[in-house]
Structure formats: structure tokens, C-alpha cells
Amino acid sequence: MGGLVAYGAYVPHRRLRRGEIAAVLGAAAAPGSRSVAAHDEDSTSMGVEAARAALRGLPGAHAPRQLLFASSAPAYTDKTNATAVHAALRLDRTAPAADMCGAVRSGFAALTAAQDSPVPTLAVLSDLRGGLPGGADEREGGDAAAAFLFAGSGDTASTAPVIADVLARAWSTSEFLDRWRIQGEASSRTWEERFGEQAYAPLAGAAFADALKQAGLTPEGVDHLIVAGTHGRAVRGAAARTGVPRRAWADDLAEAIGNPGTAQFGVVLCDVLDRAAPGETIAVMLLADGVSVLVLRATGALAGRRTEPAVAEQIAAGDDSLTYTTFLTWRGLLDREPPRRPDPEPPYAPPMLRSAEWKYAFVAGRCQVCGTRHLPPADVCRECRHVGPMDPEPMADTAGTVATFTIDHLAYSLSPPTVMAVVDFDGGGRMRCELADADPGSLRIGDRVEMSFRRTRTARGVHNYFWKARPVRRGAARG
Structure with a gap:
């Protein structure tokens, strides 16, 4: 498997305070905020920004030779979204670009495919999360993106320093109904929480134990534990059952920016890499249609390849003055009177190609x-x-x-x-x-x-x- 060469994250500037939602809807206020993609942002544009952060300062000789884009909220269906990211990054035309979209788990699949690729591959994870007004998905969701460049497993000519080695991977797959959305529907549906927790518990235990065995680690040997997923109750239970000391649990950033679905574990991993010391181990566990586990060890090269701005800096720089009505307008859930101007003209394919x-x-x-x-x-x-x-x-x-x-x-x-x-x-x-x-x-x-x-x-x-x-x-x- 190819080692990690570069990483980057993008958290939109806008924030919606959960108290703002509660004030409008007359509900109890929850603490914190969620990140919000602006009216001119989507999963593609955020993916470009995360990828730019990952590749900034990297010599051209280490440019990705393959691009994988993952999202549960792609800007297009029946059209490859990764090609716009590819064009914005000026990647070589011989470098393939492909989507892995439709579900939260697709982000982890893109990451592991990048590790297994024989050529340097960039995995871009990006998501916009929301739901019906007043619902838990709207309140607890978030928007963000993360990108990871892995050295090709068969690329012996590459001299890019590896900032984290992949020690182990484990999967535990099971078909059960936890979260779903039929094509064309605006929001997801979920099954009862206790059922999901019961379904995930044995899968998480087996996959995590398998990954630690491959890596030759004990739970006490994990320096940073990341547990992600859209099922909050199952995630908390799985973290507690790992045996990893609580001091090693990474902040899931949910109170500050919410849960950006496909990109959640990626953004949290970027936050951990922003401060991890050489030799420290990082275990990532994702609960989504089964359980996926990745174990990494930071190398001495990490200090020289930390990206700017760091995730913590992006969170601190956020603007939480966004109103709930503006958020609903941006999401297309509140149809407001437009200015007395002609509707915008669409772009046309021939001039777009020429320029x-x-x-x-x-x-x-x-x-x-x-x-x-x-x-x-x-x-x-x-x-x-x-x-x-x-x-x-x-x-x-x-x-x-x-x-x-x-x-x-x-x-x-x-x-x-x-x-x-x-x-x-x-x-x-x-x-x-x-x-x-x-x-x-x-x-x-x-x-x-x-x-x-x-x-x-x-x-x-x-x-x-x-x-x-x-x-x-x-x-x-x-x-």
C-alpha cells in the first residue's frame, strides 16, 4: 500500500448557530454551530479547495496521476464530477478521474483505492449534509471537504516523503437498513437508533480488533482514535468499546462544524495530522453500512508537510452570523422573490471547452x-x-x-x-x-x-x- 504524502481540508467560512435554528422554530437550543457551504459552493468547489490545500507547495513531479472523488451529495448525476476538480488542479490529461458517490462509505472506499493504486492518487472527500427544517440531520450536519495524496504502491521513481505509513486496514460489511435516501428525495431517512447501535456493535469490535492485530498494536498503543459516522449513538458506543484510553479520543468537531458525512473522518484526520508527533499511531474507524478501519503511523516528514491553514485555524476564522432564513434560501428550501432582473443565462458547452x-x-x-x-x-x-x-x-x-x-x-x-x-x-x-x-x-x-x-x-x-x-x-x- 502507498503511504500518505500530503493532506488538506476545507471548512467553509459560514456557520449557522444551532441556537439560531431553535429561535426561529421555537425549539430547545442545542450548543454549537454547523458549517455551511455558501450559495456559491457545492461538493465540487469544496473538493477543489481541499485538494489545493493538499497539493500546495508540492513539487510538480509529485503531482497526482489519478483522482478519485467521493460525496453523498454530488453536484451532478450522470456526469463525472471529478473532471471539474481535475481541470481546476491542472492535472495531466492522461490522469484518470472518477467519482465514487452516493453514500458516506464511498469516502473510505476512495481512500483505500488510493492506497492500493500503483500510481500517486489523490482521494477527495466532500459533502453537504442537511435535512428537513427542524430535523436532526439539518441541525447536526455540516459541510466540508478533505483530500489525501498517497504515493503509488508501484511507483518506485517517486521521491515524495511519506508523512504517514499505512499499518493496517480492516472491513466488516453487512447489509442492514440504517440510513437511506431514494434518488430524487431531498433528505435521508433513518431507522430506530437502538437497532442501528445493535447492528454496528459486533461489526465494530471485530473490524477494530482485526486492524490492531495486523498493526501489532494494543488499544493502549493507539495515540489518536477517530470514530466517525452519521449514527451518533452507535459511534459513541463503538468508541467506548475499543478499549483505547479516552485521552486518545480525537475531537469529532461536531460541536464546532457538525458532521460532514462522507468527509467527516477525513476532516478529523486532517485535524489530527495538524498536531500529531512523529511515531504516533492514528486509528480511524468509520461506521457506515458496516465498519471500516484504517491505522496509520506518522513519520518524521510530517512536520515539514503540515498544510495551511490548519483545520483549527479555519474553524476559528468562521463567521457565525448566518441567519436561518438565509441558510434555507441557499439550500433551496425557501423560495424568495428574486431581484427584478432577467434570469441568468446558462453557460454553454463550446465556449467552456475552448476556455x-x-x-x-x-x-x-x-x-x-x-x-x-x-x-x-x-x-x-x-x-x-x-x-x-x-x-x-x-x-x-x-x-x-x-x-x-x-x-x-x-x-x-x-x-x-x-x-x-x-x-x-x-x-x-x-x-x-x-x-x-x-x-x-x-x-x-x-x-x-x-x-x-x-x-x-x-x-x-x-x-x-x-x-x-x-x-x-x-x-x-x-x-
């Missing part, structure tokens, strides 16, 4: 004669008037500064007002673009911004993906 490098990977052009940077690429240089192809220049990780901006209260948007800004990029180049996750009241000329992959609109069933700027909130801008 794929610019649209998905945000690749600008630099004049081969005078070196002027153009966003988007042009056939004629605006400075020296040279005619001809330009050198491609990726800009996704280049930071910029707000030169000027305007706040539009009338533009068609699920989250008015729309903030449009002119951004001057480090190293040259200027572009007018929308600002995401921005507070219009605190925005100032001169603010630093970084780029973020977003779903700009959906019209006639077609998602339009492009890049927006967002305020830099954590340390210095990357780029």
Missing part, C-alpha cells in the same frame, strides 16, 4: 516579448501590441489587493448584495471579479485577497464554475 484552462484552472497569459501579464489570456498584448500565443501562467495561488470595489444590491444573487472588486495581482495583472465571503461593511481598498474556486451560478440545470476573490483572514496571503 477551460482559464475558466477552471485560472491560467493567465504572459506576453513573450514584453512580459506583460494578461487576465484572461489575449491574442494581442495591450502593451507592446505583439500578436501571437502567450506563455501560460497559473494564477490560482497568486494573491492580490483590492484596487476598488462596488456593492450591488440589485444584481441577481441568492445572497445579496453582490460585491464586485477590481483586484491587482502580485507580480502584475488586474481583473474585475466577485468577492466571496466578504463583509461589505468592513471591506476596504487595499485589503488583501486570495482566489477561491466557486460555483458562480446554476441555470437550466448547468453549473457554472469560475474563480472569485476572498479576503485573506489567516496570516499573510499565500502566493
